Amino acid sequence: MQERNLIVAAIQSKEAYLIASDYDIEDSLTVQGRIVWKEITEFYSKDKEAYHCDREVLSARLTRKHPKHVEVLQDLISDEIDFSIPNFLDELYAVKSESLADRLLMALTSGNTEEAGILSKEYYDLYENGLSLVTEDVDIINNKSIQDIFASTEGDNQFKLGLPALDSRLDGGLNKGHHVLLFAVPEIGKSAFAIHFASSFLEQGKKVLYIGNEDPEDQMLMRFITRLSGMVKYEVKENLDLAWHMADEAGYGNLFFAALHPGSLKEIRALLKHVQPDVLIVDQTSELISSADSRTNRLHANISGMRNLSKEFNVLGMSVVQASDSATNKLKLERNDVHFSNIDIAAQVDLMLGIGCNSEYEQSNQRLLTLCKNKITGNHDSIICSIDPQRSVIS
Secondary structure, eight states: OHHHHHHHHHHHOHHHHHHHHHTTGGGGSOHHHHHHHHHHHHHHHHOTTOSSOOHHHHHHHHHHHOGGGHHHHHHHHSOOOOOOHHHHHHHHHHHHHHHHHHHHHHHHHHTOHHHHHHHHHHHHHHHHHOOOOOOOOOOOOOSOOHHHHHHHHSGGGOBOOSOHHHHHTTTTOBOTTOEEEEEEOTTSSHHHHHHHHHHHHHHTTOOEEEEESSSOHHHHHHHHHHHHHOOOHHHHHHOHHHHHHHHHHTTGGGEEEEEOSSOBHHHHHHHHHHHOOSEEEEETGGGSBOOOSSHHHHHHHHHHHHHHHHHHTTOEEEEEEEBOGGGTTOSSOOGGGBTTOOHHHHHTOSEEEEEEOOHHHHHTTEEEEEEEEETTTOOOOEEEEEEETTTTEEO
């Protein structure tokens, strides 16, 4: 009955259909329900102005395309119901939770622990947070002055990355709402670059939320201490008070580090609400939990989610991910060198920074940083950088 009510509501109201689509309800429907939902989707796609589906048109299409199952399918669309959006959300919640529970049981029964982990996390999030409408105020801007436009993107509102050669190619730096993708093969220095960039933001008085889901948190915090104090680890150990003072003066108190295992976009959203940072860095975004059915789709969902969070919370977002095997021993990285990527990944970021290295560069502690995509200024140069791995300093 709950599935039937959902489908009938979607037929009667495009608003109900769009709400259900936002929650990927199609994955929670029966085979017959998906067939009907596909026809509803096709109807609204073809008639953008429609506020509801024409039941007779749907009936005719189902009869023509699925004559053997027409009686069952017709039964799903036959009634009309009185509903409100809050009550519709209750029906939506019931269908989605029941579907998740069934899929979780199947995964546990078949021994698919990875799938069970993802589904249990999704089920817990649904149980804890429920379903709700996102009603955000939309700012409509009219006749904004040139002075105000410059003021919002320059001075204290500009974020310098701590590499003059890179900042100059970005017209001085980055702004809130930008989303950066930083990628390299393992052990080349992704985290060192991310820590260096984050430390530069801290030195400018920015509040940074750094999410790590790979290395132990104290190990990462020590790397921040060495970067901000300018000392190597043994110097920090011998001069604890001085190292603390220097790191604190450089902005260590504005660093909020969260260790997730591996975390999800919903957890990050909660942290953003709590911390209210200027900068969000996720190391690594590709490891976040997602209900997507493949590594490629999971990466796309997480990168897209990071972009949306950057804009929704008005923060500078940075996603750190792995490069594919094609980037091994390669200096100048390209867009398609992102691990498990597809063409849509680049569309979700404003700046792609690929860290390239070969044996010669590695011996001399150098890296080639390439602006694979640069929506900000269009510059796609490559920059030779020196890396101090003991202090996570990039120059």
